[in-house]
Amino acid sequence: MSSETRTLDNVKDVILSAHMNLSPAEKVEFYNTWSENYDKDVSLLDYRAPLLAADLVSAHFPGERGAALVLDVACGTGLVAAEMKKHGFGRLVGLDGSKGMLQLATNTGLYEDVRQCMLGEDQLPVTWAGSFDVVLIVGALSDGQVPACIAKELWKATKPGGLVCMTTRSNRDNVLYKACLEQQLKLMEDEGLWSRVTATEVEEWERAVSADEVGYIGGCVYIYRVSDVKPLCSPML
Numbered sequence: 661m662s663s664e665t666r667t668l669d670n671v672k673d674v675i676l677s678a679h680m681n682l683s684p685a686e687k688v689e690f691y692n693t694w695s696e697n698y699d700k701d702v703s704l705l706d707y708r709a710p711l712l713a714a715d716l717v718s719a720h721f722p723g724e725r726g727a728a729l730v731l732d733v734a735c736g737t738g739l740v741a742a743e744m745k746k747h748g749f750g751r752l753v754g755l756d757g758s759k760g761m762l763q764l765a766t767n768t769g770l771y772e773d774v775r776q777c778m779l780g781e782d783q784l785p786v787t788w789a790g791s792f793d794v795v796l797i798v799g800a801l802s803d804g805q806v807p808a809c810i811a812k813e814l815w816k817a818t819k820p821g822g823l824v825c826m827t828t829r830s831n832r833d834n835v836l837y838k839a840c841l842e843q844q845l846k847l848m849e850d851e852g853l854w855s856r857v858t859a860t861e862v863e864e865w866e867r868a869v870s871a872d873e874v875g876y877i878g879g880c881v882y883i884y885r886v887s888d889v890k891p892l893c894s895p896m897l
Contacts, residue, residue: 671701672869678804684781688757695760698737707866709827709879713798714743716881717825720857721794726750728793731817732771733779734800736761741770749794755784780807788817790890796825801841802834808841815853818886824854830861830878833870838880845882854884 674694682690694701721728725748732740735754744752754771756762757778766774777784779800795814800806814824826845828838842859849856858881865879 666697666700666704668704668867671704674701675705675869682804684757684778688759688778691756691758692760695737695758695764698761698764699739702739702866705866705869706864706876707799708862709798709865709881710739710743712860712862712865712879713796713825713827713881714740714747716858716860716883717744717794717796717823718747718749720883720885721823723793729753729791730794730796731755731788731792733795733797733814734806735765735771735774736799737764738768738770740796740798741765741768744796745770753792755779757781779810779813784813784817790817790819792817793819793822794825795822798825798827801826801828801837803837808837808844811841811844811848815848815884815886820886820888820890822886823857824884824886826882826884828880828882829865830880831868831870831873845884849884852887853890854886857883857885859883 678690728749728751730744730749730752732752732754735741735756738754741752741754752771754762754765754774755777757776759776762774762776765771795818797814818824828834828841830838848854860881861878863878864876866877868874868877
């Protein structure tokens with residue numbers, strides 16, 4: 661079906677299939693295929709997470725935005741990068757498991773560099789440790805997508821004093837995952853790896869797609885500030 665004739669019902673079918681228990685290879689192929697219609701589909705879904713995440717990062721970032729190095733994890737086609745640019749963040753690196761998505765992200769001209777990496781299967785490059793002023797993962801932390809334990813990788817890539825921004829859905833289908841994620845984030849906070857800046861719940865996150873939900877579902881944006889002095893060795897790693 662061409663992108664010009666897609667409807668909200670088409671998008672619902674796509675979103676539900678994205679959360680199926682696919683193998684890593686099948687999931688990559690799914691996103692490669694979806695990349696052509698992704699931007700129009702999430703527009704039909706009224707998907708607000710990139711805007712909300714960028715707004716909150718901007719509100720809590722104290723440094724010089726033009727010089728800040730930002731890692732956009734699960735960057736997709738570059739929707740988060742576009743919102744970050746509006747706030748003056750000029751140095752962005754994109755990371756995604758899908759070559760199709762990365763090609764579209766590259767075409768935006770928003771990124772200094774893009775890398776292919778399937779989080780949950782692969783680790784971030786060792787040379788990236790402590791490199792980024794801001795690390796974001798928007799939209800990928802949910803049931804059937806990236807595992808909650810990836811928060812450790814995000815922490816490792818962030819400079820002392822830097823921000824990590826994560827989002828997840830708050831609807832019924834994602835209750836268990838959200839609880840697992842929050843447990844992981846709290847455990848890392850208890851270890852002194854970072855401190856919570858905000859956990860902002862949003863009622864109108866995106867249009868509901870499952871049969872037992874109507875209207876909009878909620879979501880949450882989490883921002884953590886990495887400790888000024890990172891431990892040389894942590895039991896979390």
